[in-house]
Amino acid sequence: MVADLHLHTTASDGTLDPEELVVRAVALGLTTIAITDHDTAKGISRALRAGRRFGLHVIPGVEMSTVLEDEEELHILGLFIDYQDPTLKRVLSALRQARWRRMQEMTRRVMKLGLQVSWSRVRELAGRGAVGRPHLARALLEKGYVSSVGEAFSRYIGKGCPAYVPRPRLRPEEAIKLIRQVQGIPILAHPGWIARERLRKLVAEGLMGLEVFHPRHNLPTTRRLYRLARGWSLLLTGGSDFHGLPGEGWEPGAFTIPEEYVSALLEARLSLMNRETDRADRKKWR
Ligand SMILES: [Zn+2]
Ligand SMILES: [Zn+2]
Numbered sequence: 001m002v003a004d005l006h007l008h009t010t011a012s013d014g015t016l017d018p019e020e021l022v023v024r025a026v027a028l029g030l031t032t033i034a035i036t037d038h039d040t041a042k043g044i045s046r047a048l049r050a051g052r053r054f055g056l057h058v059i060p061g062v063e064m065s066t067v068l069e070d071e072e073e074l075h076i077l078g079l080f081i082d083y084q085d086p087t088l089k090r091v092l093s094a095l096r097q098a099r100w101r102r103m104q105e106m107t108r109r110v111m112k113l114g115l116q117v118s119w120s121r122v123r124e125l126a127g128r129g130a131v132g133r134p135h136l137a138r139a140l141l142e143k144g145y146v147s148s149v150g151e152a153f154s155r156y157i158g159k160g161c162p163a164y165v166p167r168p169r170l171r172p173e174e175a176i177k178l179i180r181q182v183q184g185i186p187i188l189a190h191p192g193w194i195a196r197e198r199l200r201k202l203v204a205e206g207l208m209g210l211e212v213f214h215p216r217h218n219l220p221t222t223r224r225l226y227r228l229a230r231g232w233s234l235l236l237t238g239g240s241d242f243h244g245l246p247g248e249g250w251e252p253g254a255f256t257i258p259e260e261y262v263s264a265l266l267e268a269r270l271s272l273m274n275r276e277t278d279r280a281d282r283k284k285w286r
Pocket of ligand 2: 008
């Protein structure tokens with residue numbers, strides 16, 4: 001049994017819709033996947049339905065973008081979330097709206113620089129997914145203002161550039177709290193060479209696991225994260241972060257974890273739920 005616990009669909013910036021992703025995962029021999037779209041849970045019910053049909057275990061998840069005081073971005077995965085929870089839906093929708101307004105403002109600033117890109121084209125490039133800087137970059141590329149997406153970032157829309165607008169701020173601790181509130185397990189996504197102190201703080205705030213296995217991690221990074229996770233009794237996860245974008249170079253399942261890690265996640269989830277039920281019961285009888 002093999003599991004890939006980090007996959008994107010068209011609900012955010014992936015190219016496969018939830019059904020296509022499930023079919024692809026089955027064809028590739030995966031037995032468990034997690035749908036972890038950026039700041040949305042919209043692809044989950046379709047993926048669950050397809051999973052039941054094709055005999056694939058689908059874990060409902062989300063990947064929340066958070067921003068630290070120094071503007072550095074951290075992604076927090078929430079696995080096994082109650083994706084229908086109204087509070088979760090409300091927070092995610094507010095985040096998407098904030099992201100939308102940010103991209104509108106960045107497009108406006110690009111236009112003020114004399115570059116003829118339109119907001120409707122940027123939106124079109126985003127398809128049904130969340131609109132983001134890569135779409136604006138592609139609009140600039142299309143018009144020939146830059147010769148690559150990278151150049152669009154370094155000249156116009158990267159941090160410190162003339163059309164840059166800071167991201168809407170959700171703190172990592174807020175994402176962790178929200179994920180736990182909806183019975184999910186908060187995991188730090190692709191932590192890279194994260195400072196121990198920063199990680200310690202996140203764990204104190206309720207972080208429960210580390211995404212150890214990820215395409216962005218080289219061997220020394222993976223080893224260090226593995227040791228950190230083991231040493232601090234954190235849960236271990238991993239996945240391909242598959243988006244299906246041209247040039248990405250890998251399929252779902254390119255980075256997987258064995259069944260025992262999934263079982264550990266499941267156990268942690270159950271004890272989290274029991275704790276919540278206990279608390280609710282105590283309240284009832286008080
Ligand atoms: Zn990420
Ligand atoms: Zn991702």
